[in-house]
Amino acid sequence: MGRQGIRRVGDSLMRSLAARRTDVPVSQTRFGNGRSWLEARRITFSYNGTPILNEIDLMLEPGRMLGVIGPNGAGKSTLVRLLSRLLTPAQGKIRINGRDLSEWRGADLARVLAVVPQDPELPATFTAWEMVLLGRTPYLSWTGREGEKDRQIARQAMQDTAIWHLADRFIGQLSGGEQQRVVIARALAQQPRILLLDEPTAHLDINHQMETLGLIAHLVHDRQLSAMAIFHDLNLAAQFCDDLILLSAGRILAQGAPSAVLTPNLIREAYGAPVGVMPHPDNGLPVVFPLGRSV
Amino acid sequence: MNATKHDAQPATAGWHNRRASLLLAGSAITVLFAVMAIGWGSFRIPAADAAAILWKRVGGMEISGNWPASWETVILDIRLPRVILAALVGAALAAAGAVYQGLFRNPLADPYLIGVSSGAGLGATIAIAFGLQLGWSGLGAVSLLAFGGALSSTTLVYLLSRVGGRTSVATLLLAGIALSSLLSAMTTFLMFRAQDAFRTVHVMGWLMGSFALANWTKAVLMAVVLALGGAVIWSHGHRLNVLQLDEEQAHQLGIPVAWTQLVLIVAASLITATAVSVSGVVGFVGLIVPHAVRLVWGPDFRFLIPMGALCGAMFTMMADGLARTLLSPSELPVGVVTAFCGAPFFLYLLRRRRNLAW
Numbered sequence: 001m002g003r004q005g006i007r008r009v010g011d012s013l014m015r016s017l018a019a020r021r022t023d024v025p026v027s028q029t030r031f032g033n034g035r036s037w038l039e040a041r042r043i044t045f046s047y048n049g050t051p052i053l054n055e056i057d058l059m060l061e062p063g064r065m066l067g068v069i070g071p072n073g074a075g076k077s078t079l080v081r082l083l084s085r086l087l088t089p090a091q092g093k094i095r096i097n098g099r100d101l102s103e104w105r106g107a108d109l110a111r112v113l114a115v116v117p118q119d120p121e122l123p124a125t126f127t128a129w130e131m132v133l134l135g136r137t138p139y140l141s142w143t144g145r146e147g148e149k150d151r152q153i154a155r156q157a158m159q160d161t162a163i164w165h166l167a168d169r170f171i172g173q174l175s176g177g178e179q180q181r182v183v184i185a186r187a188l189a190q191q192p193r194i195l196l197l198d199e200p201t202a203h204l205d206i207n208h209q210m211e212t213l214g215l216i217a218h219l220v221h222d223r224q225l226s227a228m229a230i231f232h233d234l235n236l237a238a239q240f241c242d243d244l245i246l247l248s249a250g251r252i253l254a255q256g257a258p259s260a261v262l263t264p265n266l267i268r269e270a271y272g273a274p275v276g277v278m279p280h281p282d283n284g285l286p287v288v289f290p291l292g293r294s295v
Numbered sequence: 296m297n298a299t300k301h302d303a304q305p306a307t308a309g310w311h312n313r314r315a316s317l318l319l320a321g322s323a324i325t326v327l328f329a330v331m332a333i334g335w336g337s338f339r340i341p342a343a344d345a346a347a348i349l350w351k352r353v354g355g356m357e358i359s360g361n362w363p364a365s366w367e368t369v370i371l372d373i374r375l376p377r378v379i380l381a382a383l384v385g386a387a388l389a390a391a392g393a394v395y396q397g398l399f400r401n402p403l404a405d406p407y408l409i410g411v412s413s414g415a416g417l418g419a420t421i422a423i424a425f426g427l428q429l430g431w432s433g434l435g436a437v438s439l440l441a442f443g444g445a446l447s448s449t450t451l452v453y454l455l456s457r458v459g460g461r462t463s464v465a466t467l468l469l470a471g472i473a474l475s476s477l478l479s480a481m482t483t484f485l486m487f488r489a490q491d492a493f494r495t496v497h498v499m500g501w502l503m504g505s506f507a508l509a510n511w512t513k514a515v516l517m518a519v520v521l522a523l524g525g526a527v528i529w530s531h532g533h534r535l536n537v538l539q540l541d542e543e544q545a546h547q548l549g550i551p552v553a554w555t556q557l558v559l560i561v562a563a564s565l566i567t568a569t570a571v572s573v574s575g576v577v578g579f580v581g582l583i584v585p586h587a588v589r590l591v592w593g594p595d596f597r598f599l600i601p602m603g604a605l606c607g608a609m610f611t612m613m614a615d616g617l618a619r620t621l622l623s624p625s626e627l628p629v630g631v632v633t634a635f636c637g638a639p640f641f642l643y644l645l646r647r648r649r650n651l652a653w
Binding site: 081084085086106107108109110111114115117120121122123125126127129130134135137138140142143144145151167168190 | 305308533540549595597
């Protein structure tokens with residue numbers, strides 16, 4: 001029995017162990033094959049008695065990017081952690097493709113849902129190629145060896161994010177923007193149908209912010225991904241998201257199209273800052289600006 | 296290096312494909328090393344004769360040579376089990392060291408970090424100080440009590456570090472350091488209480504490690520435990536790679552983090568406990584060998600674990616060879632040699648590649 005044989009026996013063993021829990025087909029959804037949706041119903045979470053999130057309702061749908069905005073401490077990052085199962089809600093339900101989040105096997109979940117964390121810790125001595133290849137983890141057999149298909153997908157992800165030329169560089173040699181794109185490429189190598197991004201452009205300059213968000217928006221629409229991203233910058237959120245949620249003190253203050261959420265009154269209520277809003281000269285989407293000193 | 300052509304594979308991928316042949320070459324060199332090491336000792340046996348004797352007695356070939364008949368006994372009953380035990384212990388310590396460095400994401404982690412050596416040390420000291428006379432087919436009281444002490448202390452550290460049903464590796468490390476200090480204090484107390492210079496030297500010698508009491512029972516025991524534990528560790532190599540990210544990212548890539556950590560801790564602690572109970576506390580191998588292998592060949596644990604094991608085997612066989620020849624006819628504790636050779640080499644590597652030390 002050669003290596004292939006051993007691998008086959010191991011695989012079928014692991015499959016039969018896993019079969020009891022994965023009998024619901026992953027890809028069949030009401031949006032058609034290969035598309036997934038995520039819905040959260042009245043989720044509530046508190047930490048050591050302090051309520052962080054209260055009765056949050058949201059829906060991530062294929063081809064749409066949902067932006068989450070709100071002041072510091074509004075619960076934005078907690079929301080990402082709840083949706084990616086790092087935390088469990090005290091009340092409420094989170095479902096992916098109609099199936100409760102708690103019922104998903106870890107690897108199955110990682111094939112459907114990928115996360116781009118805010119400040120990921122990346123070991124400096126991995127090459128960019130090795131880091132992106134880690135995105136194939138949920139698809140590997142128990143031997144943990146990548147095949148030709150995995151390498152092709154990782155390479156495609158690096159080409160899509162324009163970092164293929166950095167493949168052999170060490171992570172420690174890359175700039176913040178390049179590292180961010182490596183993490184996005186790793187998420188794409190997971191071939192997810194749902195993408196959660198926690199401030200994907202936090203450390204980037206305006207040029208790389210536009211480039212990265214343009215890429216993400218393109219992928220979301222092109223591949224019909226269901227995406228949610230947290231934003232600090234209200235104007236970037238308005239330009240790149242289809243819908244917005246404004247969180248304040250753990251509650252949804254407003255929800256809807258950017259023009260409905262980004263109003264002076266709502267922003268003042270959430271952030272306590274006096275701002276004005278005007279239409280963008282190119283596309284009419286709202287642009288938020290701080291009110292100047294009275295002259 | 297950066298001039299990756301659009302169609303070509305990254306150099307890193309090409310390197311991944313060459314690793315199997317490198318491991319094969321490493322295994323062959325390890326075997327050669329073992330044959331050479333058999334020749335070393337209080338009197339030298341030429342490597343060619345050693346190989347011929349092995350070929351004859353182990354391989355069952357009809358070979359006649361003009362060596363004294365006593366050489367065959369020396370090789371088969373004394374040197375071969377000793378060399379094999381040294382190789383297995385070195386491989387075990389290096390593999391376990393790689394696991395601990397990976398789990399704690401800390402280049403200073405070694406297999407003794409979470410209480411194995413201090414527990415084993417206390418067990419062995421109790422056996423020596425009280426002159427316990429018990430044994431089980433080639434394993435004396437010292438080995439048995441050392442094994443029991445190693446497992447008890449590691450389990451205790453693990454239980455102490457559980458808070459609210461969760462174990463964080465940081466707490467595990469601190470609990471390990473605290474309990475190790477306590478157990479070492481008890482060991483020292485027993486040594487002084489014994490007031491017996493012979494026993495004190497015996498304990499100190501054991502605490503520095505030695506293969507002088509090697510026999511086939513110990514070698515076979517170590518081989519079995521290393522084969523089982525090593526298989527578990529090697530098959531978790533990719534998961535260890537993922538764990539080099541923070542725990543959140545590992546979760547999000549579908550790895551069952553807590554379970555993986557537990558499996559790896561149990562496997563690494565078992566092979567370390569066995570190594571310590573058959574050879575004492577051989578230092579430095581589990582610290583520097585995996586680190587050196589990573590500095591030279593990179594951080595991929597799927598390669599680091601088997602290559603580290605091979606290098607650990609060679610390094611320990613060499614150190615044991617020096618330990619029994621440097622002051623011949625008397626012997627040095629092997630831990631002295633591993634520290635003496637290992638530390639400068641380690642410093643050299645650290646200076647050479649300091650920018651990417653971890």
